[in-house]
Amino acid sequence: MLPDVPDDTRVRIEVGFAGVPAGQEALWSLGPGPHTTTTRAARHAYFAIGRFASATDTAQQLTLEARFAEGHFDVPAARRDLGKLLAAEAKIFAPDRPETLRVLVVPMPHDDDADDHGTSLTGSAILWMDGGLKWGEAQARLAAHEMFHLYLGQIIDRGGDEPDERTYWFSEGFTEHYTDVVMARAKVYDAQGWLEMLRLRVRRYHQHPQCETPNDKAEMRWGGAAIQLPYLRGSMVAAYVDAAMRRASGGKRSLDDLMRTLLGRARRHEAPLDSERMLGVIAAEAGKEVAATVRAVALGGQRLTLPKDAFGPCVVVTGEGDKQDVVAAPGVDLAKCFASL
Numbered sequence: 001m002l003p004d005v006p007d008d009t010r011v012r013i014e015v016g017f018a019g020v021p022a023g024q025e026a027l028w029s030l031g032p033g034p035h036t037t038t039t040r041a042a043r044h045a046y047f048a049i050g051r052f053a054s055a056t057d058t059a060q061q062l063t064l065e066a067r068f069a070e071g072h073f074d075v076p077a078a079r080r081d082l083g084k085l086l087a088a089e090a091k092i093f094a095p096d097r098p099e100t101l102r103v104l105v106v107p108m109p110h111d112d113d114a115d116d117h118g119t120s121l122t123g124s125a126i127l128w129m130d131g132g133l134k135w136g137e138a139q140a141r142l143a144a145h146e147m148f149h150l151y152l153g154q155i156i157d158r159g160g161d162e163p164d165e166r167t168y169w170f171s172e173g174f175t176e177h178y179t180d181v182v183m184a185r186a187k188v189y190d191a192q193g194w195l196e197m198l199r200l201r202v203r204r205y206h207q208h209p210q211c212e213t214p215n216d217k218a219e220m221r222w223g224g225a226a227i228q229l230p231y232l233r234g235s236m237v238a239a240y241v242d243a244a245m246r247r248a249s250g251g252k253r254s255l256d257d258l259m260r261t262l263l264g265r266a267r268r269h270e271a272p273l274d275s276e277r278m279l280g281v282i283a284a285e286a287g288k289e290v291a292a293t294v295r296a297v298a299l300g301g302q303r304l305t306l307p308k309d310a311f312g313p314c315v316v317v318t319g320e321g322d323k324q325d326v327v328a329a330p331g332v333d334l335a336k337c338f339a340s341l
């Protein structure tokens with residue numbers, strides 16, 4: 001159907017659906033109307049037809065259009081969470097132009113051994129979730145991860161000459177970090193749920209059998225955020241850079257500023273991010289020493305000992321090396337502190 005041309009070839013494409021049965025809806029990932037995009041985006045598109053419940057929302061210039069296969073999930077609860085996540089994401093990127101994010105939630109047969117999973121495509125995310133479950137924190141967290149990829153991984157593209165998986169430490173790792181940031185700021189987590197997820201990630205990182213394996217030697221077997229090294233290691237790196245930026249600026253700057261720099265860079269169509277360019281941005285935003293540590297950890301496989309304040313003022317990272325853990329900050333009312341995030 002598509003001409004045999006390189007992935008980055010620009011194409012103008014409009015999809016029409018014929019013969020859709022009454023009462024059913026036909027969808028594709030780029031949405032109605034003509035689009036100027038790349039053949040890569042067209043090749044990675046999804047198409048769906050059926051009866052859907054919809055949830056739409058806007059925050060600043062961001063629009064969310066979600067579709068849920070009818071008869072599954074608690075759509076009002078999902079709508080509430082997705083709207084809050086969208087608003088938190090819009091604040092980070094202070095959108096300078098309208099963007100639409102489409103989310104399609106596909107129910108899967110119940111399977112005790114299968115995890116929910118998702119992927120992000122151009123302007124769009126698709127989530128495969130246990131159709132027997134309603135909607136809760138785990139579902140919202142997966143949605144938050146894939147929604148964040150609208151920016152990091154898509155508009156802020158990775159690439160260059162490096163294979164995709166070599167850049168997962170920032171495309172997936174920073175997305176994992178921000179998944180919990182956005183969930184916390186949106187208050188889709190409660191304080192305890194947030195703390196538990198931080199602890200889980202820190203422990204999984206330090207206990208990962210490949211924790212000290214260099215980036216280009218790490219095995220990229222499929223498994224997603226819970227077990228894949230670049231997700232875990234990259235999320236620790238993101239927290240480390242965030243803490244360094246907050247400390248150096250007396251709280252005036254944070255990783256959010258670096259993300260906005262990356263967005264500006266992408267908007268100006270500068271070369272796609274590879275590891276070296278990302279390290280260059282980190283050096284410019286957070287200093288050469290921070291970038292040198294990130295290089296040693298993210299590329300070289302040095303174990304990162306997180307600073308005490310890696311996750312902000314409400315919690316403290318304790319211990320050294322593989323004994324690191326996260327606890328509520330002593331003398332701080334965790335619920336109250338969390339409410340102010």
Ligand SMILES: [Zn+2]
Pocket residue numbers: 145146149172175
């Ligand atoms: Zn991802």
